[in-house]
Amino acid sequence: MATLRQLEYLVAVVDLGSFTKAADLLHVTQPALSHQIRALERSTGSPLLERLPRAIRLTPTGRAMLPHARAALADAERATCAARQAAGAEVGELQIATLYSISLGILPIALKAWRRSHPDVGIRLFEHRHTDELIEAMSAGQADLAVGPTPKDWAGSTHVLGKEELVVVVAKDDPVAGRKSIRLKDLADRSWVHYTPGHGLADVLNQVCAKAGFEPKAAVHTEQTAAAPALAAAGLGPALVPSNILPPGFDGQVLRTEPPTRRTLTAYTRGSPDPLAAAFIEVLKETWI
Numbered sequence: 001m002a003t004l005r006q007l008e009y010l011v012a013v014v015d016l017g018s019f020t021k022a023a024d025l026l027h028v029t030q031p032a033l034s035h036q037i038r039a040l041e042r043s044t045g046s047p048l049l050e051r052l053p054r055a056i057r058l059t060p061t062g063r064a065m066l067p068h069a070r071a072a073l074a075d076a077e078r079a080t081c082a083a084r085q086a087a088g089a090e091v092g093e094l095q096i097a098t099l100y101s102i103s104l105g106i107l108p109i110a111l112k113a114w115r116r117s118h119p120d121v122g123i124r125l126f127e128h129r130h131t132d133e134l135i136e137a138m139s140a141g142q143a144d145l146a147v148g149p150t151p152k153d154w155a156g157s158t159h160v161l162g163k164e165e166l167v168v169v170v171a172k173d174d175p176v177a178g179r180k181s182i183r184l185k186d187l188a189d190r191s192w193v194h195y196t197p198g199h200g201l202a203d204v205l206n207q208v209c210a211k212a213g214f215e216p217k218a219a220v221h222t223e224q225t226a227a228a229p230a231l232a233a234a235g236l237g238p239a240l241v242p243s244n245i246l247p248p249g250f251d252g253q254v255l256r257t258e259p260p261t262r263r264t265l266t267a268y269t270r271g272s273p274d275p276l277a278a279a280f281i282e283v284l285k286e287t288w289i
Contacts, residue, residue, distance in 0.1 A: 001043060002040055002043055002044075002069075004072065004073065004076055005036065006036050006037070006039065006040040006043075007040075007069040007072055007073055008026070008073060009022065009026065009033050009036050009037055009040075010037060010040060010048060010049075010062075010065070010066070010069055011066070011069055011070060011073060012025055012026055013033070013037065013049065013056055014049075014056065014058060014062075014066060017055060017056050018056065019033055019034060019037075019056070037049065044061060044065065046059070046061040047059050047061065047062075048061055048062035048065060049062055067136075067139065067140040070140045070141055071139065071140050071141030071270065072141070073141070074140075074141030074142070075141055075270065075271075078144060078274060092121055092122070092276055093121065093122035093123070093124055094114075094118075094121055094122070094123055094124070094144055094276050094277065094280055095124045095126070095142070095143040095144045095145075096123065096124070096125055096126070096143055096144065096145060096146070096147060096280070097125075097126040097127075097128065097134055097137055097138050097142050097143035097145070097146040097147075097148075098125065098126070098127060098128070098134065098146065098147040098148055099127065099128055099129070099130075099131065099134060099147075099148050099200055100127050100128070100129060100224075100225045101200070101201060101225040101241075101242050101245060102147055102148060102242075102265070103125060103127050104225055104226055104242075104244075104245040105164070105242050105243075105244030105245040106147065106161075106164070106244060106265065106284075106288075107125075107147065109287045110280070110283050110284045110287045111123060113283050113286070113287050114280060114283050117279075117283070118276075118279070121276065124143075126142050126143050129198055129199050129200060130198060130199065130200040130203070131148055131149050131151075131200050134146055134148045135148075135151045135154075138151075138268070138270065139270070141270065144269065144273070144274065144276065144277040145267055145268065145269045145273060145277040145280065145281065146267070146268050146269075147161075147265065147266075147267050147284065148265065148266065148268075149200075149263050149264065149265060149266065150264050150265075150266040151266070151268060154268055155270075156268055156269050156270045156271055157268060157269045157271065157272055157273055158266050158267075158268040159266060159267045159268065159281050159284075159285070160264060160265075160266050161265045161266060161267060161284055161285060161288050162264070162265065162288045163262040163263065163264050163265070164242055164243075164244065164262060164263050164264075164265050165242070165243045165256070165260060165261065165262050166204065166208075166240050166241060166242055166243065166257070166261040166262070166263070167240070167241060167242075167243045167246075167254050167255060167256055167257065167261075168182055168184075168187070168238050168239070168240055168254070168255040168256075168257060169228075169229045169232040169233060169238065169239045169240075169241055169246070169252045169253070169254055169255075170232055170233075170237075170238050170239075170252065170253050170255065171232065171233055171234065171235040171252060171253065172233070172251070172252065172253050173235070174235070174238075174253060176255065177253040179255055180255065180256065181255055181256040181257065181258050182255045182256075182257060182258065183212070183257070183258045184208060184209055184212035184257055184261075185212040185213055185214065187238050188209075188212070188213070188214035190217070190237055190238055191217045191218060191219035191236075191237045192205070192216045192217065192218055192219060192237045192238055192239065192240075193218075193219060193220055193222065193228050193231045193232045193236050193237050193238065193239035194216060194218035194219075194220070194221050194222075195221060195222060195223075195225075195228065196221045196222065196223045197221075199223065199225075201225065201228075201240070201241075204240065204263070205240045208240065208257075208261050219236050219237040220236050220237070225241070225242075225245060226245065228240075228241050229241045229245070229246055229250065229252060230252075232252055233250070233251050233252030233253075240261070267280075267281045267284055
């Protein structure tokens with residue numbers, strides 16, 4: 001069975017691309033490191049690394065193992081931190097992985113409440129463009145918990161927070177600005193403020209428009225979630241945005257969609273949440289709006 005030390009050696013060799021550099025970093029001899037890598041390969045029954053003249057290359061087995069090795073090391077580090085926190089040796093840090101739109105809309109309110117009750121706990125955010133990227137990063141052990149759309153077939157712990165509504169934003173002088181709500185098919189001939197390919201909200205817009213029977217034309221593509229409502233308010237075209245990212249006094253017209261466009265958001269962890277993550281999940285639930 002693989003040991004954490006062997007997994008640490010594998011990750012170091014891959015990250016540095018060299019047995020020599022990895023041995024120097026880990027303060028072991030190169031023969032000792034090579035011996036442990038060979039032992040790890042024997043336990044898996046297959047080579048993990050291909051030794052090239054000037055490089056190290058992962059084999060298919062190595063590529064399959066690497067994310068699990070990273071996750072195991074991250075979990076071990078978090079377990080140590082949790083024990084030290086329980087013993088009063090350190091105040092700790094909460095690591096949160098999420099999407100850019102959620103760090104704009106949902107998290108600020110929750111983090112404000114969290115700071116009042118846990119002023120000594122550090123916060124580290126990992127922000128991603130797309131749900132698939134978020135799930136992949138969380139699977140690899142990037143953070144203590146993730147906040148995002150409900151992941152499919154997630155093996156860990158999931159906690160539903162609620163449904164986030166997405167609304168249409170247009171300029172105040174737009175022909176449809178006098179309405180309170182709108183059917184997306186009524187905007188089929190319009191050019192939209194769209195998101196760049198690879199952005200999660202680009203997929204959301206394409207999917208809801210396809211359900212309404214059309215493919216949205218793009219007047220402009222933006223990488224920044226916060227820029228979309230501003231561009232729409234400036235008259236470049238309608239934009240579909242999470243309602244919670246709109247600031248007070250927003251200078252645009254907001255229309256609800258008919259039927260409503262919503263997505264379920266969830267907090268999830270790889271295993272059972274540790275005490276800090278569990279406490280933050282409760283704060284998320286309490287501050288949900």
